[in-house]
Structure formats: C-alpha cells, structure tokens
Amino acid sequence: MAVSQNPARAARRTRELRDKLDSEQPVCFYCGYAEIAVLRRVSRRLLEKHHLFGRNHDPNLTVHVCLNCHALQHERLLDASVDLRPEANPVKRVITMLRAEAVHHEALAGTKRLQAALLEASLADTRR
Numbered sequence: 001m002a003v004s005q006n007p008a009r010a011a012r013r014t015r016e017l018r019d020k021l022d023s024e025q026p027v028c029f030y031c032g033y034a035e036i037a038v039l040r041r042v043s044r045r046l047l048e049k050h051h052l053f054g055r056n057h058d059p060n061l062t063v064h065v066c067l068n069c070h071a072l073q074h075e076r077l078l079d080a081s082v083d084l085r086p087e088a089n090p091v092k093r094v095i096t097m098l099r100a101e102a103v104h105h106e107a108l109a110g111t112k113r114l115q116a117a118l119l120e121a122s123l124a125d126t127r128r
Contacts, residue, residue, distance in 0.1 A: 028066035030111050032072070052104050053097040069107075077104045079107040 005063040029050070048070040051064040054077070060114040065073065077084065082100045 028069050029063035030069040030107055032111070032115070033066045033069075041077055053100040054082065056084060056086040057093055057097050057100070073103070073107060076107065 047065055048065055050070050050073055051057075051059065052061045052063065052064045073116055076102060079105050080099055082103065087096055
C-alpha cells in the first residue's frame with residue numbers, strides 16, 4: 001500500500017467514507033473485502049445492497065456486498081431458477097424465497113470455509 005503524500009487529507013477521506021457507509025469497518029458481507037479506499041460511490045451507493053430474497057419478495061432484507069459478489073449472487077440466483085419477478089401467489093412466493101435463502105446460505109458456507117482455510121494457513125505459518 002502506498003504511503004499518502006497528504007496524511008491529513010487521506011484520513012479525512014477515510015472518515016468521510018466510513019461515515020457514508022455508516023460503519024467503522026465496512027466490508028463485503030460475502031467475501032470480506034474491506035479496502036475502504038475502493039468502497040466508493042457506485043451510482044448513488046457505496047456498496048451494492050443485495051436483496052437476499054429478491055427486491056420483489058422482501059425489499060427490506062438486504063446486506064452490503066462488493067460489486068463482484070453482487071453480480072455473482074445474482075448469477076447464482078438465476079442458476080438456481082429463483083424467479084425475481086413479483087409473485088402474487090403467497091405459497092409460490094415463499095417457495096421462491098426459500099430457494100433464494102438456500103443460495104445465500106450456500107454462499108455463506110463457501111465464505112466460512114475460505115475464512116477457516118485462511119486462518120489455518122496463517123496458523124501454520126506462525127508455527128514455522
């Protein structure tokens with residue numbers, strides 16, 4: 001990481017970004033990407049809000065994710081045949097939401113396996 005030529009300005013930018021993200025440690029929910037310097041405004045958002053069940057099925061259940069994970073999760077939803085269009089039938093809507101939730105949990109499981117592997121590698125490095 002390069003050293004800033006103007007540490008005061010860099011600190012101010014970092015504070016402003018943290019304030020906009022409403023978090024001291026903003027990270028992607030799935031991959032954990034946390035480099036605040038690149039978590040900048042995307043259109044009107046700093047991180048993408050990912051609707052776990054699809055905006056039309058539950059507009060309030062969201063997590064913040066990086067652009068890569070957001071695109072990947074949408075592809076996974078499509079691969080799982082999760083229809084993101086509005087569904088009037090409540091039973092079909094719940095079926096769709098359950099499928100979307102399964103996609104979410106599968107992604108989280110992959111993230112947790114990766115985190116465990118990284119910790120194991122770090123632990124092995126400290127033993128050497």
